Amino acid sequence: MTERLLQFIWQFQYFNNKHLQLPGGESFDIVHPGLLNANQGPDFLAARIKMGDALIIGPVELHIKTSGWYKHAHQFDHHYDKVILHVVWEDDMDSSQSPIPVLSLRDRVSKLLLQQYEDWMNNRWFIACEQQITQVSDITWLSWNERLLVERLQRKSAIVCELLQQNNQHWEETFWWLLARNFGIKVNAEAFEAVARSIPLTVLGKHKNRLLQLEALLLGQAGLLEKDYEDGYARQLKEAYQFYQAKYKLQKGPNTTLFLRMRPASFPTIRLAQLAMLIHSSGHLFSKIKEIISVKDVKSLLDVTASAYWDQHYTFDKISPAKPKKQGDSMINNIIINTVVPVLFAYGYLRQEQEYKDRALKWMEETAAEKNTIIQGFAQCGIKSRNAFESQALLELKNRYCDPKRCLDCAVGNGLLKGSSKQ
Structure with missing residues (x-):
């Protein structure tokens, strides 16, 4: 006890x-x-x-x-x-x-309740209650999923709030930092955020209509233009970067971008080129997102393809079979789930404007669920995710309740123990 x-x-x-x-x-x-x-x-x-x-x-x-x-x-x-x-x-x-x-x-x-709780605390399964979890009612899951997702988004809102304090409450700048971090995916997240922090949006805005210059700024600040390349386009980028680095007195961060153990489509060169195209095709991104009602329009906004040079390249000085480097549906969904929705929810949460929070939750319902080991683990237990609303809730459940064995604070654990208390 x-x-x-x-x-x-x-x-x-x-x-x-x-x-x-x-x-x-x-x-x-x-x-x-x-x-x-x-x-x-x-x-x-x-x-x-x-x-x-x-x-x-x-x-x-x-x-x-x-x-x-x-x-x-x-x-x-x-x-x-x-x-x-x-x-x-x-x-x-x-x-x-x-x-x-x-x-x-x-x-x-009930001795059964005590035994059940002891078993949960001592087992080393994927989740403590994996053999009973499907016994929980649909009504319990419905309300618990929403609470889990809101808890997750409120926690992410605290991160957004910290960033706002760092940049004088500039929502566009905050969105830019988090968007760049998202483009770096897990491996290069820190490096990409450092790049974003090192280039003010005002600088990017001045070069919005010059895609080569945007690529030069991003790739240069990421440390990817330091070699003596044979490729003519790479030399153009390097020359442009050296000029603008000196003009704006840009300082590079200590983080280095990584290529190891990554699919070529996720190489930092490709992700930064796609990010440059997104800036080129649409300025004031967060302001536009706030005005969008349908998640389909958000996906259209994020649906970009890197410039033509990258059709035959993943890196400089090495030609590859021709293939447009289009941002795939999976990456677009990832950005919606991990950047667009959290920042939009935070905007509504911090400003006490419910419409933005509601829209953020709705977009989660209309976005495909993630595919990862945690979601697969729940599926094997009989709990499948139909959309990102449910998959994000399960990630919160696993990381914040199941792993630290907070069964007593969980609606699922509560419901199962309640049944045991009556036997």
């Missing part, structure tokens, strides 16, 4: 609460267990207990053993002066004379 499990059992009344008696023999009924207290003081506040005709309202404190009250010196702490009930797992003292009424739950809790 742990104090968190004891709190859970008391909070949801997952024990036999019939014919309750205190050590002194007085009978009582629990009208309401109170509200879990996240601050200093007793575990639950404003509990309501009926003794005879009297309704007593006040805090409830929980301990594994009755002696915990004295071990923690609560008798000397004024925060506990008004406690109306001391709930324990094991009454290890003579509590009949205690000034605080004591209720022991040890003989009132």
